[in-house]
Amino acid sequence: MTPSDVKATLSFSDGSPSMELPIYKGSVGPDVIDIRKLYGQTGKFTYDPGFLSTASCNSKITYIDGDKGELLYRGYPIEQLATNCDFLETCYLLLNGELPNQSEKDDFVGRVTKHTMVNEQMQFFLRGFRRDAHPMAVLTGLVGALSAFYHDSTDINNPEHRKVAAIRLIAKMPTLVAMAYKYSIGQPFIYPKNDLSYAGNFLRMMFATPCEEYKVSPVLERAMDRIFILHADHEQNASTSTVRLCGSSGTNPFAAIAAGVACLWGPAHGGANEACLNMLEEIQAMGGISKVGEFMEKVKDKNSGVRLMGFGHRVYKNYDPRAKLMQETCNEVLAELGLENDPLFALAKKLEQIALEDDYFVQRKLYPNVDFYSGIVQRAIGIPVPLFTAIFALARTVGWIAQLDEMIGDPEYKIGRPRQLFVGAEKRDVAPIGKR
Numbered sequence: 001m002t003p004s005d006v007k008a009t010l011s012f013s014d015g016s017p018s019m020e021l022p023i024y025k026g027s028v029g030p031d032v033i034d035i036r037k038l039y040g041q042t043g044k045f046t047y048d049p050g051f052l053s054t055a056s057c058n059s060k061i062t063y064i065d066g067d068k069g070e071l072l073y074r075g076y077p078i079e080q081l082a083t084n085c086d087f088l089e090t091c092y093l094l095l096n097g098e099l100p101n102q103s104e105k106d107d108f109v110g111r112v113t114k115h116t117m118v119n120e121q122m123q124f125f126l127r128g129f130r131r132d133a134h135p136m137a138v139l140t141g142l143v144g145a146l147s148a149f150y151h152d153s154t155d156i157n158n159p160e161h162r163k164v165a166a167i168r169l170i171a172k173m174p175t176l177v178a179m180a181y182k183y184s185i186g187q188p189f190i191y192p193k194n195d196l197s198y199a200g201n202f203l204r205m206m207f208a209t210p211c212e213e214y215k216v217s218p219v220l221e222r223a224m225d226r227i228f229i230l231h232a233d234h235e236q237n238a239s240t241s242t243v244r245l246c247g248s249s250g251t252n253p254f255a256a257i258a259a260g261v262a263c264l265w266g267p268a269h270g271g272a273n274e275a276c277l278n279m280l281e282e283i284q285a286m287g288g289i290s291k292v293g294e295f296m297e298k299v300k301d302k303n304s305g306v307r308l309m310g311f312g313h314r315v316y317k318n319y320d321p322r323a324k325l326m327q328e329t330c331n332e333v334l335a336e337l338g339l340e341n342d343p344l345f346a347l348a349k350k351l352e353q354i355a356l357e358d359d360y361f362v363q364r365k366l367y368p369n370v371d372f373y374s375g376i377v378q379r380a381i382g383i384p385v386p387l388f389t390a391i392f393a394l395a396r397t398v399g400w401i402a403q404l405d406e407m408i409g410d411p412e413y414k415i416g417r418p419r420q421l422f423v424g425a426e427k428r429d430v431a432p433i434g435k436r
Helices: 038-042 078-084 087-096 102-113 121-126 135-149 159-185 198-207 218-230 238-247 253-264 272-286 288-300 321-337 343-357 359-363 370-381 385-408
Strands: 002-010 019-025 062-065 070-073
Touching: 019 038, 070 078, 070 087, 070 321, 078 087, 078 218, 078 321, 087 102, 087 198, 087 218, 087 385, 102 159, 121 135, 121 159, 135 159, 135 253, 135 385, 159 198, 159 253, 159 385, 198 218, 218 321, 218 370, 218 385, 238 253, 238 385, 253 385, 272 288, 272 343, 272 370, 272 385, 288 343, 321 370, 343 359, 343 370, 370 385
Parallel strands: none
Antiparallel strands: 002 019, 062 070
16 A cells, blocks of 8 residues: 555544544555544544445455446456456466466466365265255355365465465365256266366256266357356455455355355345346246336336346446446357347347437446346356356355455454444343333
8 A cells, every 4th residue: 555645634623633644545546544543543433334435455456447337357457358368367367466377377277177076075965955945055055064174274374275275165166056056956966077168167067967978068168257257356345345354253264255155145246147037037927028118117117116137236337347248248148049039038138228228227327237148148058047146156256265365464454343333222220020
């Protein structure tokens, strides 16, 4: 962090002494006012529900400019990474700060590939769940359980343990997600195959059966890889902040990532693409494409309670940079599978057209976001809607690990301890039960 020559002065109208606060400049983005000494000098906390104006850490990993619609991983625009790199190159970048050369990439891919299998005992753990359990309930349990199988990489303060845990988590997440899916439909588990790519291996574990050979489609393989890249990290969002807060207690990396999975499950966070597909299916049940106009009018009516899912973004006040990339992939996948005229996808295209042309949505910048297109792509590939968030968790795992590793290595890191504005009862005495 670079201290600014400019200082902020906090003054009080009640005559209390004013206080000078340091300002730090980032390499890009807003400056921050350092309030760490505020409570010690004034006896006051700041109040910021949702931490919307609070920087909880300094980071070198991901930068978002919501107004420009810009997303950078370690300085590289997401558009360039999604076009010129694969997911494991992106993982290496997020973990190490630089893109790998060929030998570094080969070594990293080799290490990940050698760790894709999970302990056979995990099958018996899975069988304790109902087959109709939500995949995120299963995945939260499976990831947390990894710490029971891999004792040699659970010391979060040991850099070597963190490296091994990172490789294990990145390698095993596709296997765990595919196992959760196979278990839910009663099919045999498919073991990883070391001669396939990361995304190709995942598709095979999801959709192959022992009955016949499964051939991975290059178009679907690239689509899956792009979904992983676009979801790999997104700065200090709710699940990433959860991983950091959980890890700040010194808990093991597997437990911290399991906390991130649990947070991501929320429909306002990782469940957005699931909610989007559910919305499309509801419109389809109402009468399909002929009812789109009527549905959009309800969206405009604030009293209707109808929400448009998959459009707009809390951070991006412009077009979500990931959405354009996912739109290209969406069109490629639908063409590859011959689904351009599928009623649900035709309905999605109509919604997209209205949102991009209707003044109501254009003025409010309610553009289609990455969840809109990634949900359509995953459904086209054959991934069931409840599994969407689990795939998001699979992709985001590397971002969580990179953020966790950065936090542990930060000399300023402390266990997280937010404060509160207490508005409950003041101190009082307990009355005997007969007098209450």
